[in-house]
Amino acid sequence: MKKAAAADKVAPAPARAQAEAPGFEEALKRLTAIVERLESGDLSLEQSLSLFEEGTRLSRSSQAQLDSAEKRVEELLAIDAAGQPVVRELEPE
Secondary structure (H helix, E strand, O other): OHHHHHHHHOOOOHHHHHHOOOOHHHHHHHHHHHHHHHHHOOOOHHHHHHHHHHHHHHHHHHHHHHHHHHHHHHHHHOEOOOOOEOOOOOOOO
């Protein structure tokens, strides 16, 4: 029964994925569920491809969010040639 409940949660969500990118934590949870479902081996080829495509989109979106966060941290920690913090306004997201 636990697998059946998990299968319901892992159904592809293409409409939501196209509407807006999920937050990082939500994407990570969804990716984890997708990997577990793919590793179960209980899917047809078409189902596997659909989940793989969704996982690829989520992975790319998550990586872009991480890259953006890393850039912001680097800007916050920047120092000039004299060893003083570089102070400037960050662009809102």
